[in-house]
Amino acid sequence: MGDIDVELRGVTKRFGSVTAVDNVSFHIKKGEFFSLLGPSGCGKTTILRMVSGFETPTEGVIEIGGEDMSRRVPFKRPTNLVFQHLALFPHLTVYKNIAFGLEMKGFSKSEIRKRVDEMFDLIQLQGYAERKISQLSGGQKQRIAIARALVNHPTVLLLDEPLGALDLKLREQMQLELKRIQREVGTTFVYVTHDQKEAITMSNSIAVMNNGIVEQIGDAGEIYENPRTVFVANFIGETNLFDGTVSSNGNGAATVDCAGLAVKVAANGPVMDGQRASVSVRPEKIRIGAGSDTLTNSYEGVVEDVVYQGSTTSYRVRLGNGRDVNVAVQNTERSDGFSPGAAIKVGWEPERGVLIPEHAP
Amino acid sequence: MRLERFVLRLWAGLVYLFLFTPIFAVVLMSFSTSKYSTFPVRSWTAKWYSEAFGDEKIVAALQTSLLISIVAALIATLVGTLAAMGFVRNSFRSREIMRAFFLSPLIIPEIITGIALLSFATLLSVQGGMILVIIGHVLIGLPFVLTVVSARLYGFDRSLEEAAMDLGADEVTTFRKITLPLIMPGIAGGALLAFTVSFDNFLITYLLAGSEVMTIPVHIYSMIRFEFTPKIHAISTVIIFVSVSLILVSQLLAGERRQT
Ligand SMILES: Nc1ncnc2c1ncn2[C@@H]1O[C@H](COP(=O)(O)OP(=O)(O)OP(=O)(O)O)[C@@H](O)[C@H]1O
Numbered sequence: 001m002g003d004i005d006v007e008l009r010g011v012t013k014r015f016g017s018v019t020a021v022d023n024v025s026f027h028i029k030k031g032e033f034f035s036l037l038g039p040s041g042c043g044k045t046t047i048l049r050m051v052s053g054f055e056t057p058t059e060g061v062i063e064i065g066g067e068d069m070s071r072r073v074p075f076k077r078p079t080n081l082v083f084q085h086l087a088l089f090p091h092l093t094v095y096k097n098i099a100f101g102l103e104m105k106g107f108s109k110s111e112i113r114k115r116v117d118e119m120f121d122l123i124q125l126q127g128y129a130e131r132k133i134s135q136l137s138g139g140q141k142q143r144i145a146i147a148r149a150l151v152n153h154p155t156v157l158l159l160d161e162p163l164g165a166l167d168l169k170l171r172e173q174m175q176l177e178l179k180r181i182q183r184e185v186g187t188t189f190v191y192v193t194h195d196q197k198e199a200i201t202m203s204n205s206i207a208v209m210n211n212g213i214v215e216q217i218g219d220a221g222e223i224y225e226n227p228r229t230v231f232v233a234n235f236i237g238e239t240n241l242f243d244g245t246v247s248s249n250g251n252g253a254a255t256v257d258c259a260g261l262a263v264k265v266a267a268n269g270p271v272m273d274g275q276r277a278s279v280s281v282r283p284e285k286i287r288i289g290a291g292s293d294t295l296t297n298s299y300e301g302v303v304e305d306v307v308y309q310g311s312t313t314s315y316r317v318r319l320g321n322g323r324d325v326n327v328a329v330q331n332t333e334r335s336d337g338f339s340p341g342a343a344i345k346v347g348w349e350p351e352r353g354v355l356i357p358e359h360a361p
Numbered sequence: 362m363r364l365e366r367f368v369l370r371l372w373a374g375l376v377y378l379f380l381f382t383p384i385f386a387v388v389l390m391s392f393s394t395s396k397y398s399t400f401p402v403r404s405w406t407a408k409w410y411s412e413a414f415g416d417e418k419i420v421a422a423l424q425t426s427l428l429i430s431i432v433a434a435l436i437a438t439l440v441g442t443l444a445a446m447g448f449v450r451n452s453f454r455s456r457e458i459m460r461a462f463f464l465s466p467l468i469i470p471e472i473i474t475g476i477a478l479l480s481f482a483t484l485l486s487v488q489g490g491m492i493l494v495i496i497g498h499v500l501i502g503l504p505f506v507l508t509v510v511s512a513r514l515y516g517f518d519r520s521l522e523e524a525a526m527d528l529g530a531d532e533v534t535t536f537r538k539i540t541l542p543l544i545m546p547g548i549a550g551g552a553l554l555a556f557t558v559s560f561d562n563f564l565i566t567y568l569l570a571g572s573e574v575m576t577i578p579v580h581i582y583s584m585i586r587f588e589f590t591p592k593i594h595a596i597s598t599v600i601i602f603v604s605v606s607l608i609l610v611s612q613l614l615a616g617e618r619r620q621t
């Protein structure tokens with residue numbers, strides 16, 4: 001099985017009547033940074049707990065390094081988990097917490113000291129070795145929890161929202177460190193987050209989850225540029241969604257009639273006339289003002305709202321049929337912006353939009 | 362509102378007075394030179410203490426008491442802790458019945474527990490004696506250990522055990538390195554309580570002791586019956602002091618702040 005490290009096949013987990021994870025399948029390559037992204041309660045923690053062995057799948061198989069894990073107890077799995085609620089040992093010092101896994105594996109005292117000291121450098125907490133856990137801040141605890149898992153150099157490192165309590169600067173620093181470790185040590189990362197920015201910047205591959213189901217798996221670009229469900233389009237980045245019915249299609253193009261607005265869009269998969277579908281168009285892919293009247297999709301509208309955001313300016317434009325679209329414009333030149341109330345045109349080419357056919361319920 | 366509080370305080374004060382006056386009297390009289398229990402105390406002495414600790418029978422009874430209480434407390438702690446783990450960590454159908462069974466010595470009058478044990482022993486034709494007394498003391502100590510250790514276990518964060526296992530510790534190591542140290546204050550508190558109820562126990566010991574086992578409460582009782590001496594006050598004061606201290610320590614342990 002060579003380069004596949006973690007594989008889930010048809011994994012379902014039910015707690016009584018609650019289906020926390022619903023028929024999930026994916027595989028993660030060796031050394032990959034794989035993110036599980038999704039809103040609260042969608043089953044991310046449950047997946048990690050099944051991979052580490054604390055929950056047994058109701059159905060399905062989990063393999064690590066090609067080996068079926070179903071009969072493997074947690075303490076014999078080649079994984080380490082950074083718990084969402086950290087679970088640091090309150091009766092041990094910081095040093096003893098980090099050293100715990102190495103002690104269990106019977107490393108020599110000097111080797112343990114060397115490795116733990118390396119960790120202290122990494123998480124920038126030199127001098128905290130003898131502290132008690134209760135004497136640490138939330139962010140410090142989070143770093144200790146990461147170190148306690150990382151120090152063991154596991155084949156697969158599972159991280160459950162490990163950077164939540166850190167401030168932006170430290171967060172970015174730790175993100176870089178984690179990426180560096182992933183490159184240098186070749187550890188496979190399974191990273192749980194509900195922060196889409198974090199997932200996009202860190203991952204080789206992202207699984208977007210909703211309600212226990214994996215909605216889409218792909219690299220960041222694919223998921224952003226080619227969302228396959230309305231949920232994914234909405235959850236990753238901002239978007240304008242035009243819901244309607246397909247009024248004509250063929251030759252890799254389709255028109256969706258959306259409350260009187262005909263939206264042309266490139267169609268890669270098969271669609272049928274009369275099918276319900278949505279078109280997702282990212283705000284930065286819409287042109288506003290000069291030049292937008294020659295585009296295939298071109299509509300008249302009135303500027304409702306202007307928000308200056310530094311590198312971009314964001315406009316809310318009300319179209320003729322009464323619906324709003326958001327448009328983001330790069331501020332490449334000094335403000336040539338529009339003011340609220342201005343009558344303008346907005347437009348985009350069909351291939352800028354993404355057609356998302358509604359699935360049969 | 363203020364009146365209400367005042368009345369409540371007054372009431373509490375009266376209750377304490379009612380509870381502790383006799384005990385205070387014993388303590389005071391143990392330091393009185395008078396051979397009879399008179400009040401107020403006119404002059405002070407510690408001679409009853411030296412006499413009490415010079416009395417071979419009292420010392421022997423103290424030793425017997427200590428031995429019985431330590432052994433009974435150890436057994437009660439071991440059994441009670443395991444039972445608490447079983448009750449808190451598992452849910453099985455007979456759990457509540459089993460728990461009630463373990464706690465029953467708290468509610469069933471001691472004399473009945475004693476008689477039951479005695480009849481049981483007769484049934485097995487076991488003589489009264491040390492072993493029987495220890496069994497009786499284990500029984501009355503168990504509910505205390507069970508209660509205190511259970512409380513500690515309910516507040517225990519199981520994810521700490523998962524974290525240990527995730528880091529490669531097997532079940533036994535996890536228990537030894539994580540669970541045990543964290544519930545230790547509960548276990549120690551339970552053990553001290555079990556020791557105290559055993560050390561203070563009269564009725565069960567009296568019923569089960571037979572002739573050769575003489576613990577300090579039983580000995581005090583026989584002393585009162587034959588000849589009264591202020592040595593009784595002295596030794597009683599010692600017992601009061603030890604019991605109260607142990608209970609205070611066990612309370613401190615049980616209430617020890619749980620770090621998270
Ligand atoms: N032990 C359990 N018993 C019953 N239900 C559970 C249990 N663990 C999780 N669940 C349920 O399973 C679902 C998924 O939970 P999970 O913890 O995996 O979510 P999550 O994606 O990690 O959410 P968050 O981002 O809030 O941590 C939730 O509806 C939760 O209530």
Ligand SMILES: [Mg+2]
Nearest residue numbers: 044045084160
């Ligand atoms: Mg979670």
